[in-house]
Amino acid sequence: MTTIVNDFTLNIATANGTGSQSANLILLQSLFNMGIEVSGKNLFPSNISGLPTWYIVRVSDAGYQAPGDRTHIQVLMNPDTWAEDLADLQPGSVVIWNTDAKMVMDRVDVVSYPVPMTTMARTLNPKLARMVANVIYVGVIAEMLGIEDDAILAAIAGQFKGKASAIDLNTQAYRLGRTFANEELTKADPYAVEARGNPGGRFFIEGNEAAALGAIFGGVQMLAWYPITPSSSLAEGVINYIPKLRTNEHGEATCAVIQAEDELAAAGMVVGAGWAGARGMTATSGPGISLMQEFIGLAYFAEIPSVFWDVNRVGPSTGLPTRTQQSDLQMLYEGSHGDTQHIVLIPGTVEECFEFGWRAFDVSERFQTPVFGLSDLDLGMNRWTCEGFTYPDVPMDRGKVIRDRDVFEAMEDFGRYRDVDGDGIPYRTLPGSGMAPILSRGTGHDPSGKYSEKSHVYLDLMQRLRRKIDGARPHLPAPILREEEECDVGIVYFGSMENSIQEIDDIIESGGRKVSQCRVRSLPLHPEVEDFCARHKTVIVLEINRDGQLWGIMRRELPNHLVDRVHSVAYSDGMPPRASVYAERIIATIEEVEG
């Protein structure tokens, strides 16, 4: 039997509320501590206790982070999904199962490692046996795969930071599992791990925490939010960092935090803070954005800086609230009634979550318009390898806001909505300043801010707004390009698809075809996206949704001669993107196009 090193997918089936998350994170962190390329995905239910949860660990020297096409090692803890999980396994898979679950393990074509996990856990702590049993499987996996003892101990210490009794109990449970595996089980599977050196400066972080940290360094002054999965940890990240990073010498916060009564109010508070001259933000998910639409239109029309983070989950309606999707793009780009167009920043990595976390405020204040950060559950709530964060390389850009009366008085014929510089961006003064006060409004208004229903006034205003947002294109994050010399086929994608693209590319390449890639990082589209399309005979727009939302936007905005070459591969079943699923569809589309 040939040993398979650092190339397998491990799936742990538990019920939520049993404490399995900390055991799974210990496992993930221990592999990371050995310098191995590893990613973890938590497939959790919208529930607090008792419903099925799976944790998928992908170990890949190739650096693949998608969940993989099949499970190589299955841990069975949950009687409710036992039979189905077991039936799904391919012959030759490994099953590590809790014999105390009193369930049948009747597959004879798999490698079976029975372990009395609950019984063993009970010897350590009868009351916490259900929770401790999870750490037993960590010990068994560690022994069977050859995870280093030090790596596990460091992970346990990190997980329970300074809580001696928890560290002690978990260490004992881990050792019990490891010793049992060593003494009672005989290795009969090919899977193993090997250390790949020090992880160096890299660390694990969730996208939501990175975006929160970015907002903190972006000078957020007011956070208004309403709890919703999967965005709550973004708002809570901001809240958690305020005491350490955003208090003055008296310990007073330099950012107000208000838990709103609903998303409408959260949006209203963000608009109020922006109107008053501050950096306001909210974090929500698709259902929240639906409720915020009216305010989004007001902020666009009255030109109020405001930052909205959308951590996308599966819709429509409540949908699959704990699964991932890229289905809010169009709603953000064209949010609210009437003619609108919004700036959307789309991170694909945790480093970019941080960067766009601060940059969103600069863009919003520069263009005096709502700016969205679009993340998703996969990027936001799972842990990703991070190289580090780059400190903002530019000072805060507060935009065309006049705070100084001398500057104001030097301006001739000031008008709140006058296009003085020809870039569509007007100047503004703030409430309380006494300078050129107006009644900001969602009704039609002339360049001085006065109510108007005149046709030419409305027309000029709407054309200026379009010119303003159009003018933002080159100033927004440019796409990331990876181009082949042939330039026959180019893949356009965005957001968390970044974590699957390398594997998708390798699958396509293994079939003898090379494709270029262009990762869109902002809307409206950067001019380089059009250039990329012009350089490739066939362009495939790859996204995690049903209808091809980015594809639709591109078809509308690209020049006519490029439209026919742009094709859609859009697919979403609620799962994080598995590379082969998308690669197959890309290949089929290319073949169809080429006839």
Next chain:
Amino acid sequence: MSETPARSQPIKLNIIDQPLDAYTGGPSSLCPGCGHDQISSVIISAAWENGVEPHRIAKMSGIGCSSKTPAYYLGQAHGFNTVHGRMPSVTTGAAAVNRDLLYLGVSGDGDSASIGIGQLIHAIRRNLDMVYIVENNGVYGLTKGQYSATAEIGSKKKKGKANEQPPIDLCALAINLGCTFVARSFSGSKKQLNALLKAAMSHRGFALIDVISPCVTFNNNDESFRSYGYVKENEVTLHMADYIPQRVPMEEIEVPEGHYRDITLHDGSVIRLETIDADHDPSDAVAALAALHKAADDDHHVTGLLYFDPDMPIMHDNLGLPEASLIDLPADALRPSEAALDAVVARFRGA
């Protein structure tokens, strides 16, 4: 003692040397005789008499006839005519970052009792420091005369049948929510409204003034409980209200002959409530509710300062913010240093 100026003396200056004209706004486009215009004129006179710097006021409103009025007063102040029923949240966000302005909100009964009732409730719950005037006429004006949620059972507007659904009494609601300043007035009782509004401006916390403000076009017929004629006939005044500014020594104020209560406001000003029939204690929520229910049973409107609680913390007290407004903080107070980021990353790497 009363210092209500006649508007025909514009040359007169207030304590910050401003003429009344510094507090006026554009011409009204409401129907001639609209109660809302009377309220606008009281806002102008109250702000002028109180000597508030006009540009230090933020005029907030939602959508509806009432919410158009900020264009008609305080032209030197910035304002925000927001979206329907959502003025409280916009005000909350603005107040969170700029606590140095006097937030003066104007809303209507559709805006506050229907579409925006949730936001009103939560602004009260936070004790947002603002004055919140409801210009309450029982009908939707801009959409041409549908009943609103404050219309009384049996009240009949100009067209259609009498209202059949029970009214939402915003004052009773506010008292039950612990609102710290709850008053009802009538646009035709300008002296009382003036005193209550000045007191509300001196209050630290959420001050609700529900003002019956007849709609002359759709709801001013005799069968309407909110017509000028009906309200004049059926107004029950709790007390004579007088506002005594902090700058006026109390010993210079004439002592009333009958029973009265002096209530000291946050800035040291006093609202003096002279008893008319029975004494009303505004610190007694149950008495205030009883007065409202009794008036409702009798198809009357009770006006005056119904409830007052000076002790509740305001929203800012619970946010842990500095005394200075957040909008005045320099960039280096908002963006932590590069060393701070390095320290955060070092902690991640050590984990």
